[in-house]
Structure formats: structure tokens, C-alpha cells
Amino acid sequence: MSILVSFEHTDEAEAFLNNKDLWGPWFSKLDMWVGQVFAVERIVWLTIQGIPLHLLDFEILRKIGNVFGKTLYVPKDVGEDLDLTVKCVGVLVGHDNRIKEFICLKWKDKSFKLWVSEEENE
Structure with missing residues (x-):
């Protein structure tokens, strides 16, 4: 960077x-x-919604972050948070477009639709 x-x-x-x-x-x-x-590089915080509880772990969050760039931060205490519906990861991205999109998480013979959006800077 x-x-x-x-x-x-x-x-x-x-x-x-x-x-x-x-x-x-x-x-x-x-x-x-x-x-x-x-090159344009920036660090973004991605909010991820829709991960099934049985797939909510450090490695899955890291892989989701890597879809958008290089994952720099994943919370280590993933399962200890009181709100398991939303997780955030820090990612180094190589563009200036805001991230707001659905991605598909495949596990065994199932697919799960996840909403990934970049947190707003205030």
C-alpha cells in the first residue's frame, strides 16, 4: 500500500x-x-450478512474478504459476539468503487446468498 x-x-x-x-x-x-x-489501493471494512451459523468461522470470513481483495483483519472471537447476523472484515482493495453486492457461498451441495457492503466513512 x-x-x-x-x-x-x-x-x-x-x-x-x-x-x-x-x-x-x-x-x-x-x-x-x-x-x-x-495503483489505487485503500482499506475498507466490509459488512457481511447472511452467513449460516454452522459456517461462521475465521477461515470462511477470510475467504469472503479475499473475494474483494487481500483480507487484512478478521475478528478472532467470531462465535463469541452477541450479534451473529453481521460480521466485519478489513480488506485491502485495488479500486475506488464502493462495494455493495450479493455473493454466493457454496458449501457441500448448498448455496447461500450473502450480502456484502462497504461500511460508510463518517
Whole structure:
């Protein structure tokens, strides 16, 4: 995932770039921006509704998230939540289109229709 860090002056940016001890814990690599184009990536929280209780587990939620991008977060205590009708996962997606769609979860000889929607930013 790429982010843009801006500075008022070029010499401040260069000093920051040269201080890997400062930025190393947060970033794997830094480059000075000189107009290069980056892929669109963003982190979204997906709300998933309609998962049958017998299929509600960490791995199923991870696979559903992976339909839309790279799953970054799945709650570990899936079955301990009081509301089992809705679950959220964090996903890194490579587009800027809002996610609101039905998907089909297949298990054995059955299919279950799930509603997956991106949470609104407020």
C-alpha cells in the first residue's frame, strides 16, 4: 500500500528519507515523489450478512474478504459476539468503487446468498 507524506520544503523531505531509523518501523520503503503513478489501493471494512451459523468461522470470513481483495483483519472471537447476523472484515482493495453486492457461498451441495457492503466513512 502506498501513502503520500508531504513536507513544506525539499530539504525536510530529504532529511526524513535519509533517516531510516525514524521511518523504518512503519514503512518498508520510501521514495521521493516525482510524478510517478501509483495503483489505487485503500482499506475498507466490509459488512457481511447472511452467513449460516454452522459456517461462521475465521477461515470462511477470510475467504469472503479475499473475494474483494487481500483480507487484512478478521475478528478472532467470531462465535463469541452477541450479534451473529453481521460480521466485519478489513480488506485491502485495488479500486475506488464502493462495494455493495450479493455473493454466493457454496458449501457441500448448498448455496447461500450473502450480502456484502462497504461500511460508510463518517
